[in-house]
Amino acid sequence: MFRIVPIEGGVTAVEGFYASGVKAxxxxxxxDVGYIYSAKVCDIAYTFTTNKFQAAPIKYVLNRNITKTNFxxxxxxNANALTGPKGIEDIEExxxxxxxxxxxxxxxxxxxxxxxGVRLDKxxxxxxxxxxxxxxxxxxxxxxxxxxxxxxxxxxxxxxxDNGSSFRIGAIAKGAGMINPAMATMLCFVVxxxxxxxxxxxxxxxxxxxxxxxxxxxxxxSTNDSCFLMTSRExxxxxxxxxxxxxxxxxxxAFDIVKDAEGAxxxxxxxxxxxKNKLEAQKIGKALSNSLLVKTAIFGExxxxxxxxxxxxASGCECDEYRLQxxxxxxxxxxxxxxxxxxxxxxxAAQIMQKDEFKIVCDLGIGDxxxxxxxxDLSYEYVKINxxxxx
Numbered sequence: 085m086f087r088i089v090p091i092e093g094g095v096t097a098v099e100g101f102y103a104s105g106v107k108a109x110x111x112x113x114x115x116d117v118g119y120i121y122s123a124k125v126c127d128i129a130y131t132f133t134t135n136k137f138q139a140a141p142i143k144y145v146l147n148r149n150i151t152k153t154n155f156x157x158x159x160x161x162n163a164n165a166l167t168g169p170k171g172i173e174d175i176e177e178x179x180x181x182x183x184x185x186x187x188x189x190x191x192x193x194x195x196x197x198x199x200x201g202v203r204l205d206k207x208x209x210x211x212x213x214x215x216x217x218x219x220x221x222x223x224x225x226x227x228x229x230x231x232x233x234x235x236x237x238x239x240x241x242x243x244x245x246d247n248g249s250s251f252r253i254g255a256i257a258k259g260a261g262m263i264n265p266a267m268a269t270m271l272c273f274v275v276x277x278x279x280x281x282x283x284x285x286x287x288x289x290x291x292x293x294x295x296x297x298x299x300x301x302x303x304x305x306s307t308n309d310s311c312f313l314m315t316s317r318e319x320x321x322x323x324x325x326x327x328x329x330x331x332x333x334x335x336x337x338a339f340d341i342v343k344d345a346e347g348a349x350x351x352x353x354x355x356x357x358x359x360k361n362k363l364e365a366q367k368i369g370k371a372l373s374n375s376l377l378v379k380t381a382i383f384g385e386x387x388x389x390x391x392x393x394x395x396x397x398a399s400g401c402e403c404d405e406y407r408l409q410x411x412x413x414x415x416x417x418x419x420x421x422x423x424x425x426x427x428x429x430x431x432x433a434a435q436i437m438q439k440d441e442f443k444i445v446c447d448l449g450i451g452d453x454x455x456x457x458x459x460x461d462l463s464y465e466y467v468k469i470n471x472x473x474x475x
Contacts, residue, residue: 086325087244088332094222094238095120095275097254100316104219105228108212110161110198110205117212118228119182120273122154125190126314129284131292133309140164140171141194142310147172148191155192156273156312157182158229159209160258162198165307174204181213197231197258197271197308222256229258229271237340243278243329249320251278253329259341270296270341272311274333277319278326287327288313295334299342299458300373339458348460350382353443359453364401366455368446371399373459383461387433389417389425396446407449412436420449 095103105118128151132142141164157178164171175194182192196204226236240254259270280287292311313330343351354372359365372378375395381388389410396403410418412433417425425433436442 085246086322086328088325088329089242089244091240091242091252093220093240093254094226094256095240095254095273096220096222097240097242098252098275098277098316100124100277100318101254101275102218102220103225104217104221105158105224105226106212106215108159108208110159110208115224115228116160117209118158118225119216120156120158120225120275120314121186121218122275122314122316124316124318125152125154126275126316127151127280127284128153129288129313131285131289131311133307135307135309137166137307139196139200139308140167140175141196142308144172144175145193150191150193153191153193153314155182155186155189157192157194157209157213158225158271158273159194159196159204160198160229160231162196162202162204163200163308164194164196164204165200167201167203170203174206177206178204178209178213181210185213185216195229195271195273195308195310195312197229200307222254226256226258229256231258233258234344237337237344239333239336241329241333243320243322243325245320245322245325247320251276251319251321251326253278253326253333255333255337257337257341259344270309270311272296272334272337274311274313274330276313276315276326277317278315279317279319279321280315280326281321282323284313284315287323287330290327291330291334294331295338296341298369298456299338300370342458342460349440349463350437350461351441352382352459352461353441354457354459355443355445356448356453356455356457357445358407358448358450359455360402360448360451361453362455363453365453366457368396368399368401368448369455369457371395372444372446373457376462379459379462382437383463385434385437387412387417387425387430387437389433392444392446393418396448401448402450403448404450409445409447409449411445413443413445
């Protein structure tokens with residue numbers, strides 16, 4: 085057995101890790117360039133966007149097949165995406181500056197977020213790198229990766245094992261718009277001292293599947309989606325304990341992203357049961373969390389279950405109107421061909437939708453496939469934020 089205890093500090097909660105951010109001038113008097121540094125070279129696992137136009141920082145890592153590092157340079161306001169070979173050359177130049185600033189760097193890498201199709205302002209970033217100080221400032225680094233986020237997203241746990249050993253895990257993430265997990269439209273950086281003896285990439289992918297790959301805000305997949313996991317192997321390890329701690333870490337951050345979605349007011353879980361298989365349950369869940377009509381009904385607090393049924397029917401998955409059940413939490417509105425949506429039931433369902441967080445349950449009655457996806461409403465504010473994004 086094991087105990088998982090929440091602690092403070094995010095990525096700086098783990099011994100041997102340092103992080104901070106500086107104000108390089110890309111934002112209006114806020115942190116916009118940062119770093120994560122480990123005194124010891126770490127093993128690193130990652131999962132990236134499925135967008136065909138992967139950004140230069142992702143190509144940089146993949147082209148070099150990097151499996152060990154102890155430094156990540158971070159920047160916001162510029163994605164360094166669709167910048168061609170020059171975008172990678174810019175990273176190479178910046179990495180050289182990092183080597184000059186910090187001793188004993190191994191395979192330093194970069195992660196970026198912001199506007200697509202613009203070259204990096206290398207001079208500003210170089211100046212920022214030269215001003216870095218070795219600090220444990222989780223607040224500054226988490227602010228440095230924010231774009232339209234309204235607050236930093238951070239979490240940390242200490243895991244205490246029965247044999248008396250322990251390990252820590254800490255993370256930061258950003259994301260509020262362009263969220264359609266495939267990997268996931270966000271940046272996430274997880275650090276740990278767990279002495280992981282298993283396939284890190286497999287463990288990470290499993291946790292991503294039920295966290296970042298289960299959320300959606302607007303159905304758009306970014307060019308920069310990245311989730312990194314670094315470990316110094318200085319602490320204890322238990323596979324099940326680590327899997328559970330990583331799952332809690334990523335789900336907490338993923339849910340924060342949806343709750344902080346651009347202009348969002350509602351956090352909604354779409355619990356899919358009885359699908360033909362898990363893959364079809366995932367497909368239906370994602371269809372519901374991406375549907376503009378479903379999202380606008382949620383914004384209007386309108387229990388329009390017909391939009392939900394229509395989206396399921398259009399998903400391409402096996403379904404039958406005489407096996408389908410739809411509920412707003414415990415309020416059943418449709419049951420295998422029978423409509424229960426009278427004025428009293430509608431009022432109860434509407435009351436549920438007035439809550440900040442609630443669940444919609446869809447049981448297809450076909451098989452044993454299950455999956456829960458997470459989404460939000462679509463408000464007027466979302467349009468305003470994204471209409472003004474570059475300005």
